[in-house]
Amino acid sequence: MSAVAKYVNVADYLADLPEDRRAVMEDLRRAVTEAAPAATETIAYDMPALRLSGKFLVSYQAFKNHYSLFPWSDHMAARLGDALKPYMHGKGTIRFPADEPIPTDLVRQIVGLRVEEVRAER
Numbered sequence: 870m871s872a873v874a875k876y877v878n879v880a881d882y883l884a885d886l887p888e889d890r891r892a893v894m895e896d897l898r899r900a901v902t903e904a905a906p907a908a909t910e911t912i913a914y915d916m917p918a919l920r921l922s923g924k925f926l927v928s929y930q931a932f933k934n935h936y937s938l939f940p941w942s943d944h945m946a947a948r949l950g951d952a953l954k955p956y957m958h959g960k961g962t963i964r965f966p967a968d969e970p971i972p973t974d975l976v977r978q979i980v981g982l983r984v985e986e987v988r989a990e991r
Contacts, residue, residue: 898917
């Protein structure tokens, strides 16, 4: 038996967040969608996500102490270097501390690199 998804769309996800978390997530949402205007918003694993040409691009989620963006890759780490390094956590996870502003310019660069990666997979 499979689990039933909690959220149907990104608006449902955002509406379920406390107001202070929602504002930050809306900024993050704006940054990822601006960086990938051809992508489609969806929900993956009960978190907001983007798909490009049917392929997974990125997802993002609010946690108590941080905001996460998935995934990072070795290629991305090499291209973004020291700018990305403080936020890399575990395998493929980028974490932005909840008590600091989200670096939206960096987020746009990350998503732009993911667009390149997904397009190269074709």
